[in-house]
Amino acid sequence: MAKRLSERRRERGTSSSAGRERRSKRAQRAHHSAAVGRRNPALTWGLRFLVVGYLLMLVLWPSWYVVQHTFADGLTGIQTALQDPDVQHALLLTAEVSVLAVAINLVFGVGVSLLLVRYDFPGRRVLSALIDLPLSVSPVVVGLALVLVYNGRYGWFGPWLEDNGIQIIFSWPGMVMATCFVALPLIIREVVPVLEEIGDDQEQAARSLGASGWQTFWRITVPGIRWAIVYGVVLSLARSLGEFGAVKVVAGNVAGETQTATVLVQQKYQNFEQTTAYSVSFLLAFAAVLCLIVVALLRPKASKESR
Amino acid sequence: MIWFSLLVLIPLAAIIVKASGGGWHTYADTLSNSQTLDAIKLTVGTSLLVTALNMVMGTIIAWVLVRDRFPGKALLDLVIDIPFALPTIVAGLVLLSLYGADSPLGLHFANTRSAVFLAIAFVTLPFVVRTVQPVLEEMETDVEDAAASLGASRAVTFRRVVLPTLVPAIFAGASLSFARGISEYGSLVLLSGNLPHRTEVTSVRVMSYLEGGDTAAAASVATVLLVVALLAIVSLDIIARRVARRDGRNG
Amino acid sequence: MSIEVKNVNKRFGDFVALDDVSVSLPTGQLTALLGPSGGGKSTLLRIIAGLDSADSGSISIEGTEATHLPPQKRNIGFVFQHYAAFKHMSVAKNVAFGLEIRKKPKPEIERKVNELLDLVHLSQFANRLPAQLSGGQRQRMALARALAVEPTVLLLDEPFGALDAKVRKELRDWLRRLHDEVHVTTVFVTHDQEEALEVADEIVVINQGRVEQVGTPDQLYDAPANDFVMSFLGDVTTLGGELIRPHDIEVDVTPGEPGAIEGSVSRVLRIGFEVRLTVLTDVGEVVTVELTRTNARRLGIAEGSRVYLNAVLGATRV
Ligand SMILES: Nc1ncnc2c1ncn2[C@@H]1O[C@H](COP(=O)(O)OP(=O)(O)OP(=O)(O)O)[C@@H](O)[C@H]1O
Numbered sequence: 006m007a008k009r010l011s012e013r014r015r016e017r018g019t020s021s022s023a024g025r026e027r028r029s030k031r032a033q034r035a036h037h038s039a040a041v042g043r044r045n046p047a048l049t050w051g052l053r054f055l056v057v058g059y060l061l062m063l064v065l066w067p068s069w070y071v072v073q074h075t076f077a078d079g080l081t082g083i084q085t086a087l088q089d090p091d092v093q094h095a096l097l098l099t100a101e102v103s104v105l106a107v108a109i110n111l112v113f114g115v116g117v118s119l120l121l122v123r124y125d126f127p128g129r130r131v132l133s134a135l136i137d138l139p140l141s142v143s144p145v146v147v148g149l150a151l152v153l154v155y156n157g158r159y160g161w162f163g164p165w166l167e168d169n170g171i172q173i174i175f176s177w178p179g180m181v182m183a184t185c186f187v188a189l190p191l192i193i194r195e196v197v198p199v200l201e202e203i204g205d206d207q208e209q210a211a212r213s214l215g216a217s218g219w220q221t222f223w224r225i226t227v228p229g230i231r232w233a234i235v236y237g238v239v240l241s242l243a244r245s246l247g248e249f250g251a252v253k254v255v256a257g258n259v260a261g262e263t264q265t266a267t268v269l270v271q272q273k274y275q276n277f278e279q280t281t282a283y284s285v286s287f288l289l290a291f292a293a294v295l296c297l298i299v300v301a302l303l304r305p306k307a308s309k310e311s312r
Numbered sequence: 313m314i315w316f317s318l319l320v321l322i323p324l325a326a327i328i329v330k331a332s333g334g335g336w337h338t339y340a341d342t343l344s345n346s347q348t349l350d351a352i353k354l355t356v357g358t359s360l361l362v363t364a365l366n367m368v369m370g371t372i373i374a375w376v377l378v379r380d381r382f383p384g385k386a387l388l389d390l391v392i393d394i395p396f397a398l399p400t401i402v403a404g405l406v407l408l409s410l411y412g413a414d415s416p417l418g419l420h421f422a423n424t425r426s427a428v429f430l431a432i433a434f435v436t437l438p439f440v441v442r443t444v445q446p447v448l449e450e451m452e453t454d455v456e457d458a459a460a461s462l463g464a465s466r467a468v469t470f471r472r473v474v475l476p477t478l479v480p481a482i483f484a485g486a487s488l489s490f491a492r493g494i495s496e497y498g499s500l501v502l503l504s505g506n507l508p509h510r511t512e513v514t515s516v517r518v519m520s521y522l523e524g525g526d527t528a529a530a531a532s533v534a535t536v537l538l539v540v541a542l543l544a545i546v547s548l549d550i551i552a553r554r555v556a557r558r559d560g561r562n563g
Numbered sequence: 564m565s566i567e568v569k570n571v572n573k574r575f576g577d578f579v580a581l582d583d584v585s586v587s588l589p590t591g592q593l594t595a596l597l598g599p600s601g602g603g604k605s606t607l608l609r610i611i612a613g614l615d616s617a618d619s620g621s622i623s624i625e626g627t628e629a630t631h632l633p634p635q636k637r638n639i640g641f642v643f644q645h646y647a648a649f650k651h652m653s654v655a656k657n658v659a660f661g662l663e664i665r666k667k668p669k670p671e672i673e674r675k676v677n678e679l680l681d682l683v684h685l686s687q688f689a690n691r692l693p694a695q696l697s698g699g700q701r702q703r704m705a706l707a708r709a710l711a712v713e714p715t716v717l718l719l720d721e722p723f724g725a726l727d728a729k730v731r732k733e734l735r736d737w738l739r740r741l742h743d744e745v746h747v748t749t750v751f752v753t754h755d756q757e758e759a760l761e762v763a764d765e766i767v768v769i770n771q772g773r774v775e776q777v778g779t780p781d782q783l784y785d786a787p788a789n790d791f792v793m794s795f796l797g798d799v800t801t802l803g804g805e806l807i808r809p810h811d812i813e814v815d816v817t818p819g820e821p822g823a824i825e826g827s828v829s830r831v832l833r834i835g836f837e838v839r840l841t842v843l844t845d846v847g848e849v850v851t852v853e854l855t856r857t858n859a860r861r862l863g864i865a866e867g868s869r870v871y872l873n874a875v876l877g878a879t880r881v
């Protein structure tokens with residue numbers, strides 16, 4: 006049996022009660038902040054104005070324009086776009102690749118989170134730092150990296166895989182891998198803090214009551230982190246649907262075959278099929294914003310529950 | 313673990329190996345190419361500028377989101393995440409619609425360096441906000457009240473009491489935003505016009521090397537990007553550790 | 564013997580948490596593991612439960628060699644200091660957990676859960692979530708949960724540590740009564756000597772990873788094996804270079820018996836019905852003495868009085 010991390014847990018012994026305190030503080034803030042707001046109206050209004058203005062110019066107004074462009078001629082724009090077989094194929098491909106990538110990241114992400122939080126092993130720190138790496142790597146570089154290794158002609162593993170009938174680059178496995186890569190940390194970053202906060206008391210209790218490791222995982226651990234998993238999945242989904250650079254490099258961009266929705270947007274825009282570009286963009290943005298709204302609606306529910 | 317290696321570690325190693333394959337002069341050749349050098353300068357320079365802006369604006373936004381209350385605040389909170397969730401290519405398109413050729417504001421940023429700045433500012437918006445926000449939430453207003461009761465003015469309170477607590481988080485967010493800034497690609501493709509020496513960023517440069525079949529050059533530019541990103545991560549980690557130690561001291 | 568611990572060693576890095584510990588815990592009894600904080604009590608209990616593993620040594624439970632058994636195979640019940648309630652399950656579900664794992668038939672589970680909730684007086688809360696219970700109720704739920712699987716041994720790690728003094732005392736009495744009812748071999752950890760003396764049949768004193776003494780409360784109190792046990796189980800002071808309990812000292816204002824130690828009262832402190840004197844003896848020892856108020860008044864003791872101190876007959880001294 007691998008050594009449990011009771012030591013680290015004990016250091017953080019109070020972490021869960023600290024968490025509780027934090028949340029109750031957050032609850033108290035309602036009147037605190039009101040008091041702060043009253044202190045200096047000029048400054049408060051100034052800051053408000055600045056923030057709202059900044060966000061309006063940078064995010065809101067431009068986003069609104071995309072909506073306007075899309076619906077400039079009512080629904081016809083979207084309808085025509087959706088009738089284009091390339092568009093249909095690209096959207097479908099994007100959905101398939103994203104779902105597959107999110108599923109893989111889910112399994113991997115939960116596994117790594119458990120590993121990072123519950124077990125001690127040499128290199129834990131390094132792993133936890135490396136996990137964040139994909140967030141800082143340019144998508145183009147991600148694509149390049151995968152091409153260098155899995156390319157069928159000169160990649161490290163590519164020729165061998167090709168001999169065995171597996172094509173990764175310019176095919177869906179590569180696209181899934183690229184998508185997995187860029188969305189990799191999202192689930193882990195959601196799950197790790199929650200696992201740390203709930204501690205392993207409940208898991209140990211389950212073990213002492215006769216539950217096997219597997220039973221403990223499904224009956225105790227998973228219910229404890231289910232909201233974190235849901236956020237992680239939703240965020241990953243948003244990220245996966247929108248991946249562009251990395252997929253563009255590995256996919257080869259063959260319309261109707263390996264062209265995803267984002268790559269299609271670029272192509273259509275450059276071919277001056279603006280309405281189609283805007284329509285597909287709108288659909289992608291709509292999916293992304295929908296994901297955000299889902300997360301925003303779920304979040305208060307989860308923090309209430311873990312209290 | 314194997315999956316992680318196959319997916320992340322080995323491919324990244326491959327880049328470095330590929331780039332080093334031709335010895336130092338691959339780097340030397342590539343980096344002495346003035347077009348590439350300009351791209352790197354532009355990317356790093358703009359990212360630094362944007363990061364500086366984010367440190368200020370991000371902190372202010374976080375402050376307003378935590379301490380202020382007004383109708384529609386929840387919506388603003390949501391808006392912050394849009395740049396993160398929006399497909400980057402769509403982000404480019406979004407900005408193009410307001411700041412592009414047929415801009416209703418008369419701001420023709422497309423194909424200029426301002427567009428690069430704008431796009432990077434857009435995609436890196438959430439980072440500082442989202443790292444500072446939880447720290448502010450945890451910080452008790454009592455501390456500020458106490459400082460005020462001791463006669464400190466609002467400005468002094470902010471500078472002496474609030475800011476020091478936020479600094480680690482601001483820097484952590486800044487390094488994330490910097491790393492994201494230098495690696496940005498999707499939003500710039502449509503917006504910046506990719507004019508060599510003027511608005512071409514590093515990622516686009518890597519892409520064009522790649523499309524031209526010069527993987528060695530692509531890999532060496534990628535290595536530069538990776539090294540800079542790695543530096544950002546390391547500094548992030550050091551700061552995170554310092555935060556942890558500070559927490560320990562405060563009990 | 565129900566639990567047999569032999570030559571168990573446990574280190575955390577360089578730190579020795581358990582140093583060659585051997586104890587036998589008798590079947591059907593309520594045993595307390597008593598000792599100061601950091602002494603290794605929890606570590607020992609967790610090793611018995613299989614939640615930690617010993618570096619060397621062996622554990623057997625009811626004659627079964629258990630050293631390498633995982634916790635789920637040891638048939639133990641474990642109650643954690645912070646309850647470790649399953650937050651997402653109702654009270655009844657919590658209690659039923661171990662039975663469901665064992666794939667018992669539904670009606671049997673239901674019957675057993677009801678029975679146990681009755682036993683711990685939580686029947687009316689069966690459908691609440693743990694978050695809606697008080698600390699004491701949560702701990703009773705944890706106990707019912709541990710008892711549900713009919714464990715061979717019940718292990719409790721400072722079960723009442725997180726509760727306030729009054730609830731703590733209530734639960735302590737209740738645990739004693741419960742044990743008299745169900746008679747399962749029980750080991751509980753505490754660093755509160757009063758709790759141990761009051762509840763346990765037998766006490767194992769652990770300090771710095773070693774067993775200092777094993778015995779009944781009376782044995783420990785009356786015949787402590789060493790200074791540590793003596794001072795850990797109650798107040799002590801020194802008289803004539805020996806440890807003695809302050810209430811085992813007789814005070815006189817006249818030089819009565821030969822060998823009495825002479826000194827003067829430097830401080831008089833009244834605590835309720837009791838008076839505590841600090842006496843500075845002529846040889847320079849500072850002695851604390853406890854006597855009843857009646858006694859103190861009868862002797863007319865005040866600050867500055869000359870007194871003669873003697874150990875009472877049968878006093879515990881080390
Ligand atoms: N996982 C661990 N890693 C390192 N040291 C540990 C670990 N667990 C316990 N220790 C150390 O071993 C010693 C004994 O710990 P243990 O928890 O058994 O003490 P205890 O007697 O239960 O104390 P308390 O009454 O405070 O609970 C302590 O000094 C503790 O710091």
Ligand SMILES: [Mg+2]
Nearest residue numbers: 604605606721
């Ligand atoms: Mg303990």
